[in-house]
Amino acid sequence: EIVLTQSPGTLSLSPGERATLSCRASQTVSSNYLAWYQQKPGQAPRLLIYAASSRATGIPDRFSGSGSGTDFTLTISRLEPEDFAVYYCQQYGSSPRTFGQGTKVEIK
Amino acid sequence: QVQLVESGGGLVKPGGSLRLSCAASGFTFSDYHMTWIRQAPGKGLEWVSSISPISSYTNYADSVKGRFTISRDNAKNSLYLQMNSLRGEDTAVYYCARDLSGYSSEWGQGTLVTVSS
Numbered sequence: 001e002i003v004l005t006q007s008p009g010t011l012s013l014s015p016g017e018r019a020t021l022s023c024r025a026s027q028t029v030s031s032n033y034l035a036w037y038q039q040k041p042g043q044a045p046r047l048l049i050y051a052a053s054s055r056a057t058g059i060p061d062r063f064s065g066s067g068s069g070t071d072f073t074l075t076i077s078r079l080e081p082e083d084f085a086v087y088y089c090q091q092y093g094s095s096p097r098t099f100g101q102g103t104k105v106e107i108k
Numbered sequence: 109q110v111q112l113v114e115s116g117g118g119l120v121k122p123g124g125s126l127r128l129s130c131a132a133s134g135f136t137f138s139d140y141h142m143t144w145i146r147q148a149p150g151k152g153l154e155w156v157s158s159i160s161p162i163s164s165y166t167n168y169a170d171s172v173k174g175r176f177t178i179s180r181d182n183a184k185n186s187l188y189l190q191m192n193s194l195r196g197e198d199t200a201v202y203y204c205a206r207d208l209s210g211y212s213s214e215w216g217q218g219t220l221v222t223v224s225s
Contacts, residue, residue, distance in 0.1 A: 097158075
């Protein structure tokens with residue numbers, strides 16, 4: 001199974017700053033089938049990005065995804081107060097689908 | 109809009125069984141793969157099982173294979189997860205989700221399953 005390692009574990013930033021989250025795969029992610037989700041406390045995850053760089057419906061353009069192969073990045077260009085949350089990457093190119101352990105973006 | 113509502117969670121003893129349900133609305137249920145994903149308290153996300161639109165294909169995480177069974181009733185717009193031989197490590201919030209080519213585009217609010225004596 002493909003292991004996804006997210007870094008850093010916690011990112012402490014201020015509103016307005018840029019956030020860069022990393023997701024590294026133990027093997028090549030087939031067809032760059034990599035998604036990113038946002039989860040706030042007590043809520044279900046919400047899809048942000050699929051196919052490494054395609055924004056889901058209704059997702060603001062301050063969220064962007066990039067990368068290929070084994071290295072992927074989620075960038076939030078300017079953090080808004082509602083963006084402080086936990087972010088997970090997921091690969092769905094190989095079975096079983098696997099998730100990273102998450103990166104928490106917290107207010108500095 | 110897409111709505112997914114899980115039910116059936118609760119407290120069960122180790123070795124016991126539970127059946128989760130997910131009621132879907134706002135889309136043509138029979139057109140989509142569906143998935144169960146769980147999250148242990150304070151932990152990350154774990155894919156559990158998925159099913160194809162007409163139930164011709166199912167797959168399971170190794171951690172639940174042989175104990176859990178996913179099914180669906182397209183006439184009732186409902187997804188199910190039958191969980192048998194439950195263990196403490198199955199304690200989690202269970203989410204149902206609509207699949208789009210392998211990623212989960214919409215999620216329910218989740219139902220909590222607690223396995224404890």
